[in-house]
Amino acid sequence: MNSRSVKRSVLTLALAALFAAGPAAAFKVVGYFPxxxxxxxxxxxxxxxxxxxxxxxxxxxxxxxALEGGGARLNTLVSQAHAKNVKVLIAVGGWNDGDDSAFRSLAANSSYRANFVNNIVNFVNQYDLDGVDIDWEYPDAGAEANNFRLLMQDLSRALKPRGKLLTAAVTHNDWPGSVDSAVIEAVDFLNLMVYDLNYPHSTYQAAQAALTHWKFSEGLPKSKAVLGVPFYSRTNYIAYRDIIARYGAGAAQVDNAGGLDYNGQPTIKAKSELALNEAGGIMFWEISQDTRDNLSLMKTIWDTVGHAAGGGNGGDNDGGTPGDNYPDWNSNTYYAVGAIVRYEGKLYIAEHANPGYNPTISTWFWNPYTSTGGGNGGTPTYPEWRAGTQYAKGAVVRFNGRLYIAEHANPGYDPTISTWYWDPYTPAPGVDPGLVWKRANLTNYTSYPDPGSDECVNYNGCMWAGYFAFLNGKQSQDWVSANNIAAVHSKDAGAYKLKTLRLRQGSKSIDVKVYDMCSDSDCNGCCTANSRETGFLIDIEKHTMDRFGSGSGVVEWSCLDCK
Structure with a gap:
């Protein structure tokens, strides 16, 4: 067995937390405001x-x-936000020049913790807030992490019965080690601060790595992961709006102007799409640093994710769900699966996510839609969801104009609330009508890991580099890079040895051949751990992952040459 058993050094799961179901909301767009x-x-x-x-x-x-800026300012913000159906939380703490002594003191003492919780509840009630975001930067591993857990559990017990949210801001990789499964269970979601890292301080690759780490190494459910992006340059801490004022509109299309490292509109759009696929929301620090024109990063985010967040067509809507007045189609708007638009007097529903393709031309992405919820003109016939109906795992239903697949058998739970039981679903492309589609957990590995890397050192990657369980001899790097290679769990190796599997994830599709297997004996149980959600593991080689455009999450697959 070789190293594709796997780079799972980072994929040892906190399994109980990963699959614990929390109450889910629509996609979240979270802005900090100072x-x-x-x-x-x-x-x-x-x-x-x-x-x-x-x-x-x-x-x-x-x-x-005492609240800086005064209570009247907060009252005004809450009033205007609630009028637009936007929730307001009070963020507690922050960087505070690196002084976290108050948190360390109050969290270590049960009486002080109780006093803090009571004061928080009173503050929330006083200002009609929707919840609390704890921003302790940062509890150290050990005693402080234990006290942080106790504090979050105390807050959860006090806030949840009152219908209030509890969230926390955390580092991109849980440094210095303060979040465990109990904290994850206590919160509604975590705001991942994927910025202030190196130079450049907040790359797309860092966002990918952070979401992978939190999902597989920390056991954070997708619905509780909110990807953080910056509205400023780490170099000299210059706001995005000031960068644009200094360097002009062209600076919005790049990530570096005058040596300043920041995120321009293309990167923010790419991260927003990443969050749509891999997380439950996107967050930014902070609102006042943005422009108020077409170069706005908030506009870029909302244009990309607004439909999934319950918004309209990406403009300054009221934050509510569109009713019969469906938005007009816009070629510059990203549409999620289930989005409904009006085009040339007719309604269309997005059967696949797309960046604003024409509904009458791109018919694989769009189908005609009637306001009663039924499609026509070739739309697959999926039944409407019904409360109280027993659904088997794999059942597909239509709910509020969108499709959902049952991840687990259930007695008719609401697809938008019970997200442990249901996931959004993209139907099979018309070119694959005869294929039977199943689901698998998708991971990736490197056939030729770098000397000294975790995979090379911890999983015998150096010894097994270029070797595959179902092929004789060592394969060259050129051969590896030219072929689409996959491994499956050793328990499935007999059935799928040297078979060709078609993988799809959203609009992406690729055919891979099973040349290898993942064996628990080589990685301390990681193969079974990584297949836990679906019961089936597909592990693709890094070059294959690059061609596919993804190497994580859940993938649909069908065997092309199985009898």
Whole structure:
């Protein structure tokens, strides 16, 4: 067995937390807004689902310091946000010049913790807030992490019965090690601060790595992962709006102007699409750093994810779900599966996610739609979801104009609430009418890992580089790079040895050949761990992953040459 058993050094799961179901919401768009700058009357409320007002500071004994900017400012923000159906949370803590002594003190003492929780509840009630975001930067591993867990559990017990949200801001990789399955269970979601890293400080690759780490190494469910992006340059901490003012509109299309490292519109759009596929939301620091024109990063985000977040066609909507007044189709808008648009007087539903393809030309992406919920003109006939109906694993239903597949058998749970039981579903392309599609957990490996890498050292990658279980001899790097290679769990190797599998994930598709297997004996049980969600593991080689465009998550597959 070789190293494709696997680079799973980073994929040892906190399994219980990964598959614990939490109450799910629509895709989240979370913006932080500071107490010390920005005009609450100029916030584009319609481009968010949540605002984290930042920050109120704790005291050593669990009290709260006076709110910078005053209560009237917060009252105005809450009033305007709620009028647009946007939730407001109070963010507690923040960087605070690296001084987390108050958190360390209050969390370590049960009386202080109780005092803090009571003060938080009173603060939330006083300002009619929707929840709390804890931004302790950062509890160290060990005693502080244990106290952080106790604090989050105490807050959860106090806030959840009141219908309030509890979230936390955390690092891109849980450094220095303060989040465990109990914290994940306690929160509604985590805001992953994937910025302030190296130079450049917030790349697309860093976002990918962060989501992979939190899913597989920390056991964070997709619905609770909110990807954080910056609206500023780490170099000299210059706001995006000031970069545009200094270097002009062209700076919005790149990630570096004048040596400043930031995210322009293309990268923000790409990260938004990544979050749609791999996370439950996107977050940004912070609202006042954005422009208020077509170069706006908030506009870019909302144009990309607004439909999944419950918004309209990407403009300054009211944050509500569109009713019969469906938005007009826009060629510059990203549409998620199930989005409904009006084009030339007719309605169309997005059967596949797309970046604004024409509904009458790109008919694989769009189908005619009637407002009663039924499609026509070749739309697959999927039944409408019915409460109280027993659904087997793999059942596909239509709910509110969108398709969902049962991840687990259930007695008719709501697809948008019970997301452990249901996932959004993309129907099979018309070119594959005879294929039987199944689901598998998708991972990836490197056939020729770098000397000294985790895979090379911890999984005998150096010894097994270029070797495959179902082929004789060592294969060259050129051969590996030219072929689409997959491995399956050793328990399935007999059935799928040297078979060709077709994989699809969203609009992506690729055919791979099973040349190898993943054996638990070579990686301390990682193969079974990585197949836990679906019961079937497909592990693709890195070159294959690059061609496919994905190497993680859940993939649909069909065997092309199985009898």
């Amino acid at each position: 107490t010390w700058q920005g005009d609450v009357n100029s916030i584009p409320y319609g481009r968010m689902t949540h605002i984290n007002y930042s920050f109120v500071l704790p005291t050593n004994s669990g009290g709260l310091q």
